Amino acid sequence: MPRVLITDGLSAAGLQILRDTPGIEPVVKDGLTPEQVREALADVDGIIVRSATKLTPAILEGQKRVKVIVRAGVGVDNIDLPAATREGIIVMNTPAGNTISTAEHALALMLALSRNIAPAAAAMKAGKWDRKKFTGTQLAGKTLGVVGLGRIGLAVARRAVVLEMNVVGYDPFFSAERAAEYGIELVRDVEELVPRVDYLTVHTPLTPETENLFDAARLSRMKKGVRIINCARGGIINEDALADAVESGHVGGAALDVFVEEPPAADHKLRKLDNVLLTPHLGASTDEAQESVGVEAAELITAYLIRNEIRAAVNTAPISGTEMSEMRLYLDLGYRLGRLLAQLGRSNPVRRARLQYRGDVAHKKTKLVTGAFAAGLLADAVEQVNLINAEMMAQERGIELVETTSSEAGDFATMVSATVESGDGACTSASGTLFGHEYVRLVRLDGFHLDSYLDGLMLVYRHRDVPGLIGYIGTTLGKHGVNIANMALGREKATPGGDSVAILNIDSAPSAEALAEIGKHPEVTGLQLVKLPPRGAALPGVMARPE
Ligand code: NAD
Ligand code: MLT
Secondary structure: OOEEEEEOOOHHHHHHHHOOOOOOOOEEEEOHHHHHHHHHHHOEEEEEEEOOOOEEEHOOOOOOOOOOOEOOOOOOOOOOHHHHHOOOOOOEEOOOOHHHHHHHHHHHHHHHOOOOHHHHHHHHHHHOOOOOOOOOOOOOOOEEEEOOOOOHHHHHHHHHHOOOEEEEEOOOOOOOHHHHHEEEEEEHHHHHHHHOOOOEOOOOOOOOOOHHHOOOOHHOOOOOOEEEOOOOOOEOOOOHHHHHHHHHHOOEEEEEOOOOOOEEEOHHHHHHHOOEEEEEOOOOOOHHHHHHHHHHHHHHHHHHHHHEOOOOOOOOOOHHHHHHHHHHHHHHHHHHHHHHHHHOOOOOEEEEEEEEEHHHHHHHHHHHHHHHHHHHHHHHOOOOOOOOOOHHHHHOOOEEEEEEOOOOOOOOOOEEEEEEEOOOOOEEEEEEEEEEOEEEEEEEEOOOOEEEEEEOOOEEOOOOOEOHHHHHHHHHHHHHHOOEEEEEEEEEEOOOEEEEEEEEEEEOOHHHHHHHHHOOOEEEEEEEEOOOOOOOOOOOOOOOOOO
């Protein structure tokens, strides 16, 4: 039964979904050390985390059972994505559930900064009544700069427009037309926004590009007295530079919900400054947001573990349960072609694989089929390779994967062709198709047309098409106790005597002696035993679900 570990808590409604889903066993463990998380992961199929649990390479490396990580929230920066992908683990998040709550928190901080709410409240608690000291500023008529106009940034901007602020925004993936619809003035770059704004709020992810986006130099170009809010990720605004700018009075106030290190050190400079308002990463901490992300996280993980449905994944393409069942045979075909070609070209390291999708398959999610092909290609060389990590594994080994699609059907209504090229330029190719709703078939091998099963033990031999050879091979295998289940023959020319290829599906592996006896026949020019999974076997990764 799939087990789901929850390490940072989950809303009651989310937990109930897990408990009510037949076949899922939730395991709630709070306050684990990194070592305990690593140990606990070894016994579960999925994990739901918020931001406290850090899934580092050291924790993820070598995990064999866990197949999915769901982040109940937006930011996946506490999960090492390359490490998860390398281990073949899907990572999903719940991007929309806490948008409004976080936007409201940013606005709350902006209002609180403007009206000195926190120090005024603290003074009242201390028995004081100081009205002059806490005189504030009005938001209406002021200019707010919003960097990052995604879900949260846009929600903040729209609300600020209603508060009669002038909103100037920057986001490289937002169009000026769309901005105008919302009453936002879009600028071309951050620099253009910097000198104009009275308030700044950032809503980007933390990336190499956004880290220290506001450093000392940029802060110094902002208006004197500017108020700055960060409810996105610590480090987008350089903490030291911000502290200095507040201290010098250049920045009039700062409100931060997120920090480079969480929690920040007890003696962190920003904790000590007046005009700095800090909250402990509370953006998404509302009943509504937690219920929403908890429910979504529970639904995502059960949909995946029960129906192989991939939604909101950040390291692979999304795929619905229906699509997954439609794609199953294609993925199987891609995987088997990969395994076949890896074995046929074994002596030469593969440098490039070209995948061509023709006919019906061209309308499917071919990237996943390419992933399945790559998983097959590397299956005998790399431990734990699956659909999720195969492309990355191929890339790391210098194998280029090239995909082309054509909706025009060729000889078959649907066909997947793969050619692998080795460093010395040698090529081996194979094409497969689907027969009905159940069968994958090999229909071309290195230009030879044939019709072969693509499963189990396959004896592939190249030969000259002369009388008596099939009889010789059949007799030799029979003499060594090997039963032939099926035979497919492809020949170069319509007339006998030319180069041909044959594939025998056999019920047991021939001995070395039997193979030597076949190989020494003067008309046999090549002989190879290929081992594929039996028909219907589960694919590694998303297809291999525990019962
Ligand atoms: P989103 O993906 O919807 O939006 C991010 C936007 O940033 C995108 O539109 C993107 O184009 C833009 N962007 C990326 N790089 C940029 C750059 N260099 N300059 C300008 N814009 C850039 O994400 P979201 O859901 O709006 O979340 C935004 C941030 O808020 C994330 O970092 C998320 O982790 C954080 N967050 C914090 C809390 C909290 O509790 N404080 C809660 C939720 C989300
Ligand atoms: C997020 O990225 O969603 C936030 O950090 C909210 C959280 O999980 O606390």
